Amino acid sequence: MTESGDSMNTTSETAAAPTGPMFDLQTPEERESVSDGTVVFQTRDLAVFYGDFKAVREVDLDIRQNEITAFIGPSGCGKSTVLRCFDRMNDLIEGARVEGQISYHGLDLYGPDVDAVEVRRRIGMVFQKPNPFPKSIYDNLAFGPRLNGVKKKAELDGIIENSLKRAALWDEVKDRLNASAMGLSGGQQQRLCIARCVAVEPEVILMDEPCSALDPIATARIEELMQEIKNDFTIVIVTHNMQQAARVSDRTAFFTTEVNPESDRRTGRLVEYASTSKIFSNPSDERTEAYVTGRFG
């Protein structure tokens, strides 16, 4: 991260200049060559209910290793709901229920013997609003490794330094690790949350609109960071920002809402899932095209 300042500026310009080419895409050749890596998550006919309310249905997805997969779609389309199935965060919501299949490396995530706590140690999550613990920067990062039984100070220090470096935050906070995390800026807090996630060495990092509370410069840093850590982690990101999906992701899933004529309630569903370049340049479904070209949503 020695040149983070420079590269940050270049990316933030693209982020702040929506007047140029509509999407900052790589060449089609680069993007079409998405390899078929190992499937980490597989969902088949997935539906999620909150009580009687069917929040999302008919989700068939293959999330692949070391790729960034983006979920886009209008509000209420169920993209966050689906994301929260991958680390069983929905378990924490009273009345939430999952139907259909969702597997992690072939193992049924909602199987009777699966421990949700163990799932979350392997599948980390970064939330919409930066949510550092109201403690020191050090304690924020030490919490996860300590849960995993790391007790030696030296080992813990090493993990913390490494995680902060990977989250491109080390240089900014190395002199004040014992200061409160609440004193950091919003963007720094979010990178701290990513570092906190990285510190437990998950295989997957789920990001639920991680940049929606951040300004364009902080957003650019996070996006840059995602590209850097993608070699080590599989990333799934929910975003409201189509340009962000276009910039950072390898594959994109487009969700939309449909009104159920009987109950007059909206249910989300997956419309199209393909390589990001295909979604943004040559989508198969006209609803996808309408959304990505800004005609609705």
Add this chain to the structure above:
Amino acid sequence: MALTTIGSVGGGPARSITEGLTKRGIDARSKIVEGLLITSLGVSLLILVVLVVDIVQRSWPVWTNRPGDFIRDGLNSSTLDSAGVWSAMKGTVILAVIVGIVAFPLGIACAVYLEEYATKSRFAQWTRVNVRNLAGVPSIVYGLLGLGIFVKALNGLGNPAADLQGNGFVLFRYVGNVLHWFSGNNGRNIFAGGLALSALVLPIVVITASEALRAVPRSIREGAFGVGATQWETVRHHVLPAAAPGILTGTVLSLARATGEAAPLLLVGAVTGTLITGNKGFVEQMSGPFTALPVAIFSYARQAGDDWRAVTGAAALVLLVLVLIMNGFAIALRNRYDRKW
């Protein structure tokens, strides 16, 4: 209203603007409301000031004649010159400690279960409503509970205590001694009083702790769960510390409430006449008859004459100061752990 003429630069604002934006007389309704609000505040403050001034004034003779003796003397409602608050003060402090040991952990544990584990179940909702109702139960009813259950139970410890004390094993004898301690004065001892007060403030502790826990943002819990913490790890490391200031404030305030109660203690058998603890040993004192400041105030208030009025006022002032210290402590705690998230 169509604004066709907008004030030109240098020409001043157009008439329509001037008319639209200038004051039209006094807004009488606002003034009246403001006046009423200030009056309400004044009346409330006045009551408080009159109360304090009256107590200080009334107790003045005691503070000028024998301040040290008044503090050091025991409860004595027959001889004016040796009437004091020492035994009552000790009683109140010990009662506060018992409430702290019994009601706080129990109440906080209840709140953690209701807020963190049972969240939205029917049972939890039903329990919450009933805890609120319990908080409204008059204190004398808790006195009946104390008399009917705690005094009886503590008294009941007497027989097994005697059996164990006669046992050959040293350990059993120790247990016997402790039980004997708890059963002192036929169960009408300070433990019965402390338990009755604990029962009284338990619902308040549960409610305030629940509110403090509910005020902890969901995002903190999600953050902890997100890195693979269990429910208990999340509560222990993040939710409880974050809620600590609120919980502490609530518990200290409920302690202040407990120390001000006379009715339950009277029913449980607190001494109203004369109780001089003098140079009795600690255990002997704890298991013997007890009294407390509100009970002392009650005792002194029943005596006729201005001199007794002064003694009553002095005892009230001591209690007031004690409670104010506790409240000040609560405020200091809250300010110190000012939470940020």
